[in-house]
Amino acid sequence: MSVAKYCRENRMLGATLFIDRNIPETTNPDKYFATLTAQILHSLVVHWGFSDASEVVQQRLCDIFRRDPAVFDRMTIHQATTLFAKTVKDFSRIIPNFLDPANALRLVIIIDGFDDVDSERIDETA
DSSP states (O other): OOHHHHHHHTTOEEEEEEOOTTSGGGSOGGGHHHHHHHHHHHIIIIITOOHHHHHHHHHHHHHHHHHOGGGGTSOOHHHIIIIIIHHHHHHHHHSTTSSOTTTOOOOEEEEEOGGGSOGGGHHHHO
16 A cells, blocks of 8 residues: 555545656646645645635635735745745644644645656755
């Protein structure tokens, strides 16, 4: 059984990113954090039923996009912190016990295939 399948079956899979050199759209790092953020939102709503919390986070993401539409265009530290890290942090504030070790929701993010990232762009992902 794969790690991703195990995590999905045990309601721990928050997001996955599988990079494959044979699928060019997966080798472009510009969309990695946007993709992971969207998958986390989806998982928290569909798999765990946190629709109220997701509405708050979705509104924040819409505000970010209105202020900086280019945030989705290039991988930057700003994109990583604004889209990804702050989204997870927002959920940790909204969802009871999100980070409590005894009762916490386990949110696993799997990234596979970094060796397949476009070689001219690899420094941007490091």
